[in-house]
Amino acid sequence: MTESELVAQLRNNDPAACKYLxxxxxxxxxNTALGLLQHRSDAEDMAQEVFAYAFQSVGKFRGEAKISTxxxxxxxxxxxxHLKAKKRVKRxxxxxxxxxTEGANLAVDQPHFQHPGVLMENQERAQILFxxxxxxxxxxxxxxxxxxxxxxxxxxxxxIMELSLASVESLxxxxxxxxxxxxGYWYEQNKTE
Numbered sequence: 001m002t003e004s005e006l007v008a009q010l011r012n013n014d015p016a017a018c019k020y021l022x023x024x025x026x027x028x029x030x031n032t033a034l035g036l037l038q039h040r041s042d043a044e045d046m047a048q049e050v051f052a053y054a055f056q057s058v059g060k061f062r063g064e065a066k067i068s069t070x071x072x073x074x075x076x077x078x079x080x081x082h083l084k085a086k087k088r089v090k091r092x093x094x095x096x097x098x099x100x101t102e103g104a105n106l107a108v109d110q111p112h113f114q115h116p117g118v119l120m121e122n123q124e125r126a127q128i129l130f131x132x133x134x135x136x137x138x139x140x141x142x143x144x145x146x147x148x149x150x151x152x153x154x155x156x157x158x159x160i161m162e163l164s165l166a167s168v169e170s171l172x173x174x175x176x177x178x179x180x181x182x183x184g185y186w187y188e189q190n191k192t193e
Contacts, residue, residue: 001020003063003066003067004063006020006021006067007058007061007063007067010055010058011058011059013055018051018055021051021054021067022051025067025068025071026047026051028068028071028072028075028150029046029047029050029051029071029075030043030044030047031043031149031150032072032075032076032079032145032146032149032150033046033047033050033075033079035145035149035150036075036076036079036080036083036141036142036145037079037082037083038130038134042082046075046078046079046082047075049078050071050074050075050078053074053078054070054071054074065159069156069159069160072146072160073160073162076142076160076161080138080142128183128186129179129183132179132182132183132186133145133179135178135182136175136178136179139161139163139171140171140172140174140175140178141175142161143157143161143168143171143172143175144171144172144175144176144179146160146161147172154168154169154172
């Protein structure tokens with residue numbers, strides 16, 4: 001089935017086309033959301049939200065990009081919105097804890113997942129890496145995840161993020177520098193003697 005045929009069937013609410021889209025691109029959406037959100041349950045919820053949105057808004061799909069690029073964009077946008085909402089809730093919880101005298105404990109929201117691209121024996125190191133990735137600015141984080149976890153070429157990342165190739169190269173260069181600094185500092189602080 002060609003992409004234009006798939007889009008036409010999706011616009012007609014064909015259940016087989018919906019199933020095909022999820023089967024073909026489900027891992028792409030889930031893994032991208034998992035890399036960004038760093039929690040398996042959040043990524044599962046996000047994948048459902050992304051496909052629900054895609055089915056509702058397929059009429060807006062102009063066909064200028066591949067369906068996978070369109071789904072990446074939706075996943076990135078919705079995941080970033082989710083992260084921003086989580087930060088607002090954390091800030092509110094922090095402010096609330098300042099004014100409350102009893103039982104004001106803030107939980108540190110550490111990554112809790114097993115990413116399919118990370119071997120079991122590397123999970124602990126991956127958790128440290130993902131904590132460092134979480135500190136990256138939004139665009140650096142997005143470019144890094146798309147390149148290193150999704151294994152996308154620079155050209156496709158540029159298309160997904162709607163940036164120039166030079167901008168993507170710059171984002172990835174700065175992301176690697178920042179990660180080296182974060183991880184170098186972390187390992188220096190956690191040396192065993």
